[in-house]
Every structure is written in structure tokens, then in C-alpha cells.
Amino acid sequence: MDWNLPYLNDEHKGLVMLMKEFCEREVDIKALNEIGDQPMSIHSTREDVMARMPWDLISKAHDAGLRQLATPEEYGGGGYARDHLALGACAEAAGYYGGEFARLIAIPWKHTCTLVTSPYASKEVKDEMFSHFMENRKAYFASSASEANHGSDYTFPYDEPGKTGMLFARRDGDDWILNGDKQWCEGACISAYVLLTIRTDPTGPISKSATQFAFPTSTPGWTIRINDMMGNEIVPNSQQHFENCRLPDRYRISPVGEGLTIHRGAMAFLALYHHGWIGWARRVWEEIKEYAKTRIQGGRPIIEHNNVGMMIGEADALLRSARLFNYQYSWECCQPEQINPLPFYYGTWYFKKVLTRLMEIGLDVYGGMGPQKELTFEHWIRVHLSLFHGGSTGTFALVKAARVLGQ
Numbered sequence: 001m002d003w004n005l006p007y008l009n010d011e012h013k014g015l016v017m018l019m020k021e022f023c024e025r026e027v028d029i030k031a032l033n034e035i036g037d038q039p040m041s042i043h044s045t046r047e048d049v050m051a052r053m054p055w056d057l058i059s060k061a062h063d064a065g066l067r068q069l070a071t072p073e074e075y076g077g078g079g080y081a082r083d084h085l086a087l088g089a090c091a092e093a094a095g096y097y098g099g100e101f102a103r104l105i106a107i108p109w110k111h112t113c114t115l116v117t118s119p120y121a122s123k124e125v126k127d128e129m130f131s132h133f134m135e136n137r138k139a140y141f142a143s144s145a146s147e148a149n150h151g152s153d154y155t156f157p158y159d160e161p162g163k164t165g166m167l168f169a170r171r172d173g174d175d176w177i178l179n180g181d182k183q184w185c186e187g188a189c190i191s192a193y194v195l196l197t198i199r200t201d202p203t204g205p206i207s208k209s210a211t212q213f214a215f216p217t218s219t220p221g222w223t224i225r226i227n228d229m230m231g232n233e234i235v236p237n238s239q240q241h242f243e244n245c246r247l248p249d250r251y252r253i254s255p256v257g258e259g260l261t262i263h264r265g266a267m268a269f270l271a272l273y274h275h276g277w278i279g280w281a282r283r284v285w286e287e288i289k290e291y292a293k294t295r296i297q298g299g300r301p302i303i304e305h306n307n308v309g310m311m312i313g314e315a316d317a318l319l320r321s322a323r324l325f326n327y328q329y330s331w332e333c334c335q336p337e338q339i340n341p342l343p344f345y346y347g348t349w350y351f352k353k354v355l356t357r358l359m360e361i362g363l364d365v366y367g368g369m370g371p372q373k374e375l376t377f378e379h380w381i382r383v384h385l386s387l388f389h390g391g392s393t394g395t396f397a398l399v400k401a402a403r404v405l406g407q
């Protein structure tokens with residue numbers, strides 16, 4: 001993996017080396033894949049899914065200073081929440097050297113970044129959450145907006161008054177009473193806090209009727225149900241049910257009615273996941289290439305057959321361009337000017353295209369070996385198909401871009 005990129009300074013490269021050494025020393029990619037493949041019932045309890053998590057590995061990542069890279073320095077963290085290139089490069093290194101470890105470590109980074117950069121989260125809430133995170137090696141964060149009947153509706157948003165968002169929070173003195181459901185949330189079932197975007201005005205358009213909260217999952221009335229996907233990640237995806245959950249107003253992290261703006265402002269941090277996926281895809285590409293160099297058919301390595309060699313070259317070119325695209329976006333996010341959302345939308349569309357083509361190429365090159373479970377490619381393909389459309393489909397990202405272009 002070439003880390004001589006103009007986007008990365010010496011400090012970034014030092015962090016990448018730290019991640020590389022950690023992954024090479026501590027991460028067993030096959031063992032992580034096996035955890036993801038352990039069967040999970042939709043009726044699994046929080047205790048069941050907590051027991052499945054590789055907390056030892058996460059705790060070692062804490063000892064190495066990696067788990068808390070995004071946490072502010074005043075709490076003992078790395079303080080990199082505003083350095084999109086530092087976290088992006090580390091996520092990419094985690095993906096390349098540690099496969100699924102990238103998601104495992106980057107999910108709490110992303111939500112930490114949201115909280116650090118939120119102008120509305122109070123010091124009290126930050127103190128509570130970051131202290132908890134630093135003191136408890138099993139503390140995890142998640143973020144939740146989408147609902148069963150309102151997925152894209154929440155992100156677009158579909159703004160017809162009173163339509164989008166059924167999970168509702170009603171004001172009751174100094175508290176809010178939450179009732180309803182959220183449908184897909186990465187890691188909610190293992191999280192100590194979920195950053196929740198919820199309707200608080202029953203009649204208005206969702207862009208002006210949602211409010212964001214940091215929700216402690218120890219709150220009575222909160223229950224989960226696992227979403228059992230074909231290629232489960234280690235961090236399980238779950239539904240959440242809220243039944244008369246009483247939440248003090250101090251956990252509000254946006255002005256009332258402006259939660260969606262804050263939620264969408266965290267988009268820049270989603271690029272972290274893209275960095276991680278590209279790193280993992282690079283490793284997969286290298287494995288495909290090595291296979292093509294050793295597999296002999298027609299009397300020579302298949303990479304020497306033009307049809308195979310060209311596909312491997314094509315995948316290399318696509319991955320390089322997706323990688324640079326993503327670094328350019330992360331670099332723009334580090335600049336003081338207001339972030340232009342277009343590169344994010346384009347990047348979401350583009351890297352999904354690239355990874356889909358990599359899957360196709362891998363299946364062609366491996367032939368009958370492609371679906372064999374002994375290859376990490378088989379696991380990678382399943383995980384990616386499962387999480388491919390988290391956030392937005394590629395084409396829908398272009399729909400959002402077109403709307404910006406038309407303004």
C-alpha cells in the first residue's frame with residue numbers, strides 16, 4: 001500500500017504506521033471473519049451480541065491509543081476529530097491491514113466526530129459520554145435516523161408536512177417522552193449512546209420538525225431486535241423500539257426542529273467508512289492478483305492471458321481513482337470553507353460502482369474458487385453486499401447531487 005500521497009503529512013503517516021503495526025501484531029482477519037459469520041438470531045439479546053464482540057482486541061486498540069483517536073485530548077484521546085485525513089488514512093490502513101477491523105474501530109470515531117463538532121451538544125453531555133467511553137473499553141456509539149417506512153425519506157428528505165418520521169418525542173416539562181421505532185442501526189444494540197434524530201413536531205416538514213438527541217441506551221423502555229443480514233458484520237445492525245422512554249432535555253444535541261440539519265452535517269464523517277472499505281478492497285485486489293499469478297491454465301499463469309490481466313489492471317485503476325477521490329474529499333473537509341456536498345455524493349456513487357466491479361472481476365478471475373469459503377474474498381463479498389446500501393444507494397447519491405446542481 002503506497003502511503004506517499006500528497007494529502008498526508010508526516011504526522012498522518014506516523015499514525016498509519018501505528019495502525020499497520022497494530023493490525024499486523026494483533027488482528028487475525030480470518031478470526032474476525034469467523035465472528036461475523038457466527039449465526040445470530042433476530043431474538044438475540046443485548047447480552048448475546050455483546051458476548052460476540054472482540055472486546056479484547058478493542059481494548060488492545062485502546063492501549064495503543066487507536067480506539068480513542070477521535071476523542072478530544074482533554075479526555076485523554078488523540079484529538080483528531082477535525083482531522084479528516086488523519087482518521088481517513090487510519091481507517092484505510094485498518095481496512096488494508098485488518099479487513100473488518102476498519103468498521104469496528106471507525107464507527108465510534110465517526111459518532112465521536114459528530115459530537116465533538118456539534119455546536120449544540122453541552123459540555124455536560126460531552127463530559128458524560130467521553131468519560132464513559134474512556135473509562136469503559138466496551139463503550140460504543142451509534143447513530144440512528146432511518147425508519148421502516150421512512151428510509152430515503154429521512155435522508156433526502158421527503159418534506160411533505162407530517163409525513164416522514166414515526167418515532168416521536170413529546171415534550172413533558174424538562175423531559176421528552178419517546179415512542180416508536182427505528183429500523184436499521186449499525187451498532188445500536190451494543191452501544192452505550194445512540195445519536196438519535198427524531199420527529200418532535202408531529203405536523204411540520206421533517207427538515208424543520210426533527211431534533212437530535214444523545215440517547216443513553218440504559219434508559220428504561222428501550223429494546224432491540226437484530227437485523228440478521230446475509231453477510232453480518234461483526235458490529236450487528238439492529239432495530240430499536242422506544243416505549244415511553246423518558247429522556248431529559250439535557251441530552252438534546254440540536255436546537256428543537258433542527259436535528260436533520262445537524263444529522264446531515266455529519267456527512268463528512270461518513271467518508272471515514274469509505275476510506276476503510278477502499279483499504280479492505282485493496283487487500284482483496286492484491287489477493288486476486290496473486291491468485292492470477294499462481295493459477296496455471298493453458299500452460300501459463302492466468303494473469304498472462306490478456307482477458308484476465310486486463311481485468312486486474314482495470315480494477316487497479318478503478319481503486320486508485322476511488323481512493324484519490326475520497327482523499328480529495330477528506331482534504332476539502334479539512335479546509336475552513338463550507339463543505340461542498342457534491343464530492344461526497346459523487347464519491348458515494350463512484351466507490352460503490354468500483355467495488356461492484358471488483359466483485360465481478362474477482363468472481364471472473366477466481367472462477368469456481370470465487371464462492372469457496374476458504375477465500376477471504378467470499379466473506380468480503382457477502383459483507384459488502386449486506387452493507388452496500390447503508391446510507392444511500394449509489395444512484396440515489398446522484399439524485400441528491402443533481403438537486404444540488406440544480407440550485
Ligand SMILES: Cc1cc2nc3c(=O)[nH]c(=O)nc-3n(C[C@H](O)[C@H](O)[C@H](O)COP(=O)(O)OP(=O)(O)OC[C@H]3O[C@@H](n4cnc5c(N)ncnc54)[C@H](O)[C@@H]3O)c2cc1C
Pocket residue numbers: 143144145146148150151152153155156158184185186187237386387388389390391392393395396399
Ligand atoms: C448495512 C446498513 C447499515 C445501516 N446503518 C444505518 C445506521 O447506522 N443508521 C441509520 O439511521 N440507518 C442506517 N441504515 C439505513 C439506511 O440509511 C437506509 O437503508 C437508507 O436510508 C435507504 O432507505 P431504505 O433502505 O428504506 O430504502 P428506500 O428508501 O425504500 O429506497 C428504495 C429504493 O428507492 C429509491 N428511492 C427512495 N426514495 C426516492 C426518491 N425520493 N426519489 C428517487 N428514488 C428514491 C432508493 O434510491 C432505492 O433505490 C443502514 C442500512 C444498511 C443496509
